[in-house]
Amino acid sequence: VKTLREAVHELSDNAARASRQAEEAKTLAGAATRAIAGVTRDRFASLQPLVDDIFARLAPHPAFTTMGFEMGVSYRSGIADPFVTDPESGVTGDPLLVFSSSQANVAALTYFLALSWAADAKAVPFLLLDDPLQSMDDVNALGFSDLCRHVRRRRQLVVSTHEERLAGLLERKLAPRSPQQRTRILRFTGWDRDGPTIEQADVEPESVGYLLESTQ
Secondary structure (H helix, E strand, C coil): CHHHHHHHHHHHHHHHHHHHHHHHHHHHHHHHHHHHHHHHHHHHHHHHHHHHHHHHHHCCCCCCCEEEEEEEEECCEEEEEEEEECCCCCCEECHHHHCCHHHHHHHHHHHHHHHHHHCCCCCCCEEEEECCCCCCCHHHHHHHHHHHHHHCCCCEEEEECCCHHHHHHHHHHCCCCCCCCCCEEEEEEEEECCEEEEEEEECCCCCCHHHHCCCC
């Protein structure tokens, strides 16, 4: 009986120790989650001016012209809830509820471009966009093509699209403006026994000397 009591006592101590360790682990995990949410909140805040500029250029909605994220912790997990705001009325809503699919696509593209633009030298030196212009209207497409001209200054830019009209727009907008720039067009033309057939061509540089001429 004495041996069993000692064993029970030892097991009770081990159980109490394990319980304390579990509580400490929960506390540490909660602190880590809050810290991650805080770091993410600061990161999103630093990106906000750039996000505002890109979102204004793409202009997916006439009223909801401001977009952001609310950071928090729920059920021991960090959460990031997107929101869009109408500055004039102060009305705020969930973009997944008030935006169409094409407008929501623009919202996602905004943050993707902002993260790439703000990435430091350690980031990959290229940006891949697979059919980002789907469902965009002409105004969105023009705004996107202008943004591409800025992005390519820091990253090699690869854009795929199945729409010939938009491909032509990007070809004109992304024409090289300096000897250091190069734009290559790859067109899928069909299939043969060896796989897809592709035509490649470099876009002719576009002179911008007229922009530097002074007027008398």
